[in-house]
Amino acid sequence: MSAPARSVTAGRDLVPQLFSNPELIRNVRTQLRRGRMLAAAGICASISLTLGYAFHAGANPTNPGVWAREWLTWMVGIQAVVLAIGGGIACVQAISREKELNTFDFQRVTRLTPLELAMGKLFGAPAQAYFVFLCFMPAALMAAALGKVRPSFLIAAYVFLILNSITFHAVSLVMSLVIERAASAGAALLLLLMVGFSNVPGFGIMELGPLSPLYADVLILESDWGAFWRATSGVSVEFDQTSVQFFGTAVPHPLAAAVIFVTFTGWMVLALVRNIKRDPAVYELYSPGQFLGLILYANTILIGFFAWRRFSPLTAQASLLVFNVLLMGVLGLALLRNRDQVRRRLRELGAKGASWAEAAWPAPYLVAGFLLVGPAVNLSTQWMKNAAPPWDLGLAFFRVAFIALWMVRDTLFLQWMNLRRLKRPLPMGMLYLMVFYLCATIFSAMLDLYGAAGVSALMPMGVLGLEPAGWARDAMGWNVALLAQLVPIAIFVNLLHDKLEELAK
Amino acid sequence: MIRLENLTKEYDLPPGAHGPAQVVAADHVNLEIPAGEIFGLVGPNGAGKTTTLKMLCGLLVPTSGRVSVNQIDVEKQPEEAQKHIGYLADFFSCYDDLIVWEYFDYFARAYKMEPALIASRIDYVIGVMGLEPKRHAFISGLSRGMKQRVGIGRAILHDPPVLVLDEPASGLDPKARLELKLLIKELNRPTAPPGAAPKPGKTVFITSHVLSDLEEICTSVGILEKGKLVRVGPLDHVLRGGGTPEGAAGAGVALAAGRKYRVKLAAPWPELAGWLAARAGVSEVKTDGGGNGPPGSRAPENGAEFVFAGTDTEVAALVRDLVLAGAPVCHFEEELQTLEQLYFKISSGEVM
Numbered sequence: 043m044s045a046p047a048r049s050v051t052a053g054r055d056l057v058p059q060l061f062s063n064p065e066l067i068r069n070v071r072t073q074l075r076r077g078r079m080l081a082a083a084g085i086c087a088s089i090s091l092t093l094g095y096a097f098h099a100g101a102n103p104t105n106p107g108v109w110a111r112e113w114l115t116w117m118v119g120i121q122a123v124v125l126a127i128g129g130g131i132a133c134v135q136a137i138s139r140e141k142e143l144n145t146f147d148f149q150r151v152t153r154l155t156p157l158e159l160a161m162g163k164l165f166g167a168p169a170q171a172y173f174v175f176l177c178f179m180p181a182a183l184m185a186a187a188l189g190k191v192r193p194s195f196l197i198a199a200y201v202f203l204i205l206n207s208i209t210f211h212a213v214s215l216v217m218s219l220v221i222e223r224a225a226s227a228g229a230a231l232l233l234l235l236m237v238g239f240s241n242v243p244g245f246g247i248m249e250l251g252p253l254s255p256l257y258a259d260v261l262i263l264e265s266d267w268g269a270f271w272r273a274t275s276g277v278s279v280e281f282d283q284t285s286v287q288f289f290g291t292a293v294p295h296p297l298a299a300a301v302i303f304v305t306f307t308g309w310m311v312l313a314l315v316r317n318i319k320r321d322p323a324v325y326e327l328y329s330p331g332q333f334l335g336l337i338l339y340a341n342t343i344l345i346g347f348f349a350w351r352r353f354s355p356l357t358a359q360a361s362l363l364v365f366n367v368l369l370m371g372v373l374g375l376a377l378l379r380n381r382d383q384v385r386r387r388l389r390e391l392g393a394k395g396a397s398w399a400e401a402a403w404p405a406p407y408l409v410a411g412f413l414l415v416g417p418a419v420n421l422s423t424q425w426m427k428n429a430a431p432p433w434d435l436g437l438a439f440f441r442v443a444f445i446a447l448w449m450v451r452d453t454l455f456l457q458w459m460n461l462r463r464l465k466r467p468l469p470m471g472m473l474y475l476m477v478f479y480l481c482a483t484i485f486s487a488m489l490d491l492y493g494a495a496g497v498s499a500l501m502p503m504g505v506l507g508l509e510p511a512g513w514a515r516d517a518m519g520w521n522v523a524l525l526a527q528l529v530p531i532a533i534f535v536n537l538l539h540d541k542l543e544e545l546a547k
Numbered sequence: 548m549i550r551l552e553n554l555t556k557e558y559d560l561p562p563g564a565h566g567p568a569q570v571v572a573a574d575h576v577n578l579e580i581p582a583g584e585i586f587g588l589v590g591p592n593g594a595g596k597t598t599t600l601k602m603l604c605g606l607l608v609p610t611s612g613r614v615s616v617n618q619i620d621v622e623k624q625p626e627e628a629q630k631h632i633g634y635l636a637d638f639f640s641c642y643d644d645l646i647v648w649e650y651f652d653y654f655a656r657a658y659k660m661e662p663a664l665i666a667s668r669i670d671y672v673i674g675v676m677g678l679e680p681k682r683h684a685f686i687s688g689l690s691r692g693m694k695q696r697v698g699i700g701r702a703i704l705h706d707p708p709v710l711v712l713d714e715p716a717s718g719l720d721p722k723a724r725l726e727l728k729l730l731i732k733e734l735n736r737p738t739a740p741p742g743a744a745p746k747p748g749k750t751v752f753i754t755s756h757v758l759s760d761l762e763e764i765c766t767s768v769g770i771l772e773k774g775k776l777v778r779v780g781p782l783d784h785v786l787r788g789g790g791t792p793e794g795a796a797g798a799g800v801a802l803a804a805g806r807k808y809r810v811k812l813a814a815p816w817p818e819l820a821g822w823l824a825a826r827a828g829v830s831e832v833k834t835d836g837g838g839n840g841p842p843g844s845r846a847p848e849n850g851a852e853f854v855f856a857g858t859d860t861e862v863a864a865l866v867r868d869l870v871l872a873g874a875p876v877c878h879f880e881e882e883l884q885t886l887e888q889l890y891f892k893i894s895s896g897e898v899m
Binding site for chain 2: 062065067068071072073075143145147148149150151152153154319320321323324381382385386389390463464465
């Protein structure tokens with residue numbers, strides 16, 4: 043039982059003492075063993091030098107320096123892929139794999155705070171990606187020097203790249219937290235799609251340059267900061283990748299992107315911190331209040347950067363509503379309760395737990411979300427719209443109400459499915475919805491009825507094609523369609539009430 | 548030290564499974580374990596032992612009820628409560644890419660131990676768990692039993708007052724099992740370091756399918772059957788038929804029926820059966836041999852088993868009177884059923 047005298051640090055420790063987060067240290071220790079580091083450094087050096095030689099060999103002697111700038115864009119592109127995607131995939135596996143190995147519970151019972159654990163994983167899981175990123179740095183700096191790149195853009199590009207990667211890492215960690223075991227491949231694929239989609243400037247609807255890590259190799263070759271501060275003319279309908287406008291004020295794209303990355307990462311970290319040490323059966327990404335805050339945040343960015351001059355007012359409103367449908371859909375899913383959570387509420391609240399108000403969950407928060415978002419979207423459109431007709435504020439509010447009831451209807455259906463005793467109730471519910479909409483679309487297209495009031499009661503997206511003329515022609519039909527949505531809502535609330543009573547027994 | 552109040556956990560069974568749609572893994576479990584106890588929780592697979600342990604550690608949220616450790620509500624203040632708990636799961640992995648000392652270093656930091664104490668504490672744990680030869684080995688290269696030692700070492704690393712051990716002997720060879728029993732007893736023993744205040748021993752909450760091991764080390768036990776605690780209390784009390792859910796009344800009824808004793812004589816004494824039968828409080832007398840056996844067999848009346856309903860003082864008086872009556876008593880003991888016997892009786896429905 044006597045304690046041996048040897049120090050624990052007798053072994054070779056490559057971890058700098060600077061890091062004090064235990065989870066970060068663990069990740070660095072496991073990923074950055076000496077042999078692995080040497081191999082990675084060797085591979086990176088070989089790739090860097092080979093690319094440098096290739097560009098130098100094909101250089102145009104009349105234009106010296108161009109080869110180095112081309113080399114630089116390749117190096118930065120590789121760094122972007124390694125850090126954002128490689129690190130992101132490591133983050134996708136960070137928690138799901140620990141759950142699979144049964145090591146996650148041991149982290150949950152330590153005294154690490156949720157924030158410490160989340161930060162340790164956010165910066166620790168991609169440790170190897172950071173190391174490889176750094177291994178490419180000497181060649182990138184050499185290329186930048188030979189290509190006479192402006193240092194301020196060099197710094198800006200790397201700040202953009204690192205902040206962007208941290209954002210994708212945070213999203214990946216949230217996915218890793220909530221996915222079921224063995225679903226990490228799907229989550230990694232989703233990450234790749236997100237990185238790809240973020241390369242579309244402003245996601246096609248905002249006056250914002252790309253938010254992809256690959257934008258760093260464009261930014262690094264810029265030379266004029268003044269261009270970033272000049273408002274666009276308003277004549278061009280093309281997306282400007284330098285200067286963007288936030289509520290009509292010129293803002294440099296890299297600065298806007300950095301603010302978006304930091305704030306969005308903040309939301310992701312909040313979700314992690316709220317849940318990382320919880321029992322997975324009672325995960326709740328955000329509280330209802332935070333849920334409404336996130337909706338407001340997302341709409342502020344969307345409306346602020348929206349490309350008003352590119353769309354007619356009704357199309358602009360429809361685009362904003364479609365975005366909110368996606369947002370409410372995702373957050374509505376996050377608010378759904380499972381059988382475990384409902385049982386707990388039933389035991390806590392007693393008879394109140396099976397009340398009609400409980401049966402309507404999470405409808406009140408979706409309605410509250412649309413009550414916040416609807417006026418914001420409509421009044422912004424009224425204020426910011428271009429001159430293109432047609433626009434009718436009354437119709438705009440009707441469309442919001444129609445979409446809101448649709449979201450409530452489908453979310454209640456998914457809530458009901460989630461309380462059924464099935465192996466994977468939520469994916470099954472989503473599959474049923476997809477099949478329903480697919481079949482309904484085919485039938486309505488065959489009968490040439492898509493967008494008609496009667497059909498839109500089933501497929502509410504049709505209301506987004508409704509224009510003032512059609513609204514005036516069949517206002518009664520549309521009002522009936524709006525009210526008809528209350529029928530399935532009532533049915534699902536009733537079914538949910540029955541479920542609550544069943545679980546209360 | 549540990550208090551479970553009306554602790555309930557309901558689960559859904561997978562769809563398609565026969566029987567009810569849901570199972571109650573813990574059904575209004577009430578339990579209070581004082582500091583310094585070694586409490587053993589036994590029950591068949593699926594009885595709810597691991598679920599109860601996980602709720603105790605704050606890893607699972609109960610459907611209803613409350614758990615507190617050292618008067619700290621585990622659900623409301625999980626990190627504060629977990630400071631007091633060392634937990635070992637039944638099926639677990641270690642971080643295979645870490646070296647043994649790095650693994651302990653990680654958890655020492657994660658438990659926020661005083662940095663100045665970490666090195667000496669790791670040295671102590673490595674020593675006490677017999678891991679010194681493996682100090683610089685990767686965990687991936689360790690045998691199952693060695694990994695189990697690493698896991699137990701992690702549970703005791705931060706010197707918590709409460710140890711929650713789920714099947715700690717699983718995967719250990721007989722020698723390691725014996726060492727584990729000694730270690731648990733050692734950890735449970737109060738210490739009084741020179742010049743320092745006496746330190747109470749650790750409270751241990753342990754589950755195991757090796758009931759004989761539990762019987763050796765536990766001071767109290769609970770038997771869990773389909774989520775219900777059907778017996779709970781001090782070990783000898785439970786083994787004598789006490790500790791029923793009805794509490795003291797139930798235990799009293801069981802004890803009033805009497806305890807079983809065995810007496811052995813150095814030489815045959817024909818009056819033994821008659822003497823015992825005539826004694827107040829004695830019943831169910833069975834003598835050894837029982838008559839004229841074949842040559843070489845045990846002589847009759849050289850021992851007996853009987854049930855006696857009386858206090859320890861009355862037992863002492865019975866022994867004294869027996870000796871004074873001329874019986875050559877060479878051995879006298881109370882016969883307790885083993886935990887295993889009791890467990891099988893309960894699980895087969897022989898006793899409820």
